[in-house]
Amino acid sequence: MYTGEQNPNFNHLIEEYAPLVKRIGHHLKGRLPASVQLDDLVQSGMIGLIEAARKYEPSKGASFETYAGIRIRGAMLDEIRKGDWAPRSVHRNSRKIADAIRFVESQTGRDAQDHEVASALDMSLEEYHTHLQDGLGSRLFSFEDLLTQPGEREGELINHDDSGPFEGLQSEHFQKQLAQAIGTLPEREQLVLALYYDEELNLKEIGAVLEVSESRVSQIHSQAAHRLRARLSEWVEQKA
Numbered sequence: 001m002y003t004g005e006q007n008p009n010f011n012h013l014i015e016e017y018a019p020l021v022k023r024i025g026h027h028l029k030g031r032l033p034a035s036v037q038l039d040d041l042v043q044s045g046m047i048g049l050i051e052a053a054r055k056y057e058p059s060k061g062a063s064f065e066t067y068a069g070i071r072i073r074g075a076m077l078d079e080i081r082k083g084d085w086a087p088r089s090v091h092r093n094s095r096k097i098a099d100a101i102r103f104v105e106s107q108t109g110r111d112a113q114d115h116e117v118a119s120a121l122d123m124s125l126e127e128y129h130t131h132l133q134d135g136l137g138s139r140l141f142s143f144e145d146l147l148t149q150p151g152e153r154e155g156e157l158i159n160h161d162d163s164g165p166f167e168g169l170q171s172e173h174f175q176k177q178l179a180q181a182i183g184t185l186p187e188r189e190q191l192v193l194a195l196y197y198d199e200e201l202n203l204k205e206i207g208a209v210l211e212v213s214e215s216r217v218s219q220i221h222s223q224a225a226h227r228l229r230a231r232l233s234e235w236v237e238q239k240a
Contacts, residue, residue: 009053021048022042024076025038026038044076045076052072053068097131100121102233104120111186111227178228181231189220
């Protein structure tokens, strides 16, 4: 592993990309509850940047900014998860929703509709939408979370070493499975994920694009997360 002394560009990389930490921190802060402090995100992000500067190998092909961005975001998410503010009921409901979606789709052979999932959960449609919104509002969703079973550490099922958060996402197999699963989502859910993660729009901005309320975007985003988890569950079970 590189150390600061071994990497002649270490100090230069830290100085040049420190503003990247703040940009990523501000972006994440806009998606999180007020209880999450920007200073805490920046502090953990700087640790990610330091690790990136130590371990970066240009021969791997990725630019430093791309590599550092992954490490910075990963370090911030890792810090957030240590203080997970979601009550246990939210985690239980999240798993129940994913299981209900999987059940309905196995029975019908098509995308599960909101009212069908609500019926499978013995809930009203309004209750179901409330649970969807609670799940998204209480904790940050990342693709790594899709592989976590109740009671496990985040990302525990991803095959990775101890080199830092999100290293497991380099798994070619996981990326292939995830891409295939995303491609099977309803068109509107695919669009919300693309706008949120690729275009980095916030929920209000996505709502303006889709001409729906911010709360509806929240529900669509959460449903996409649960649907992805349901469709990846078989792969996760094989990994266990």
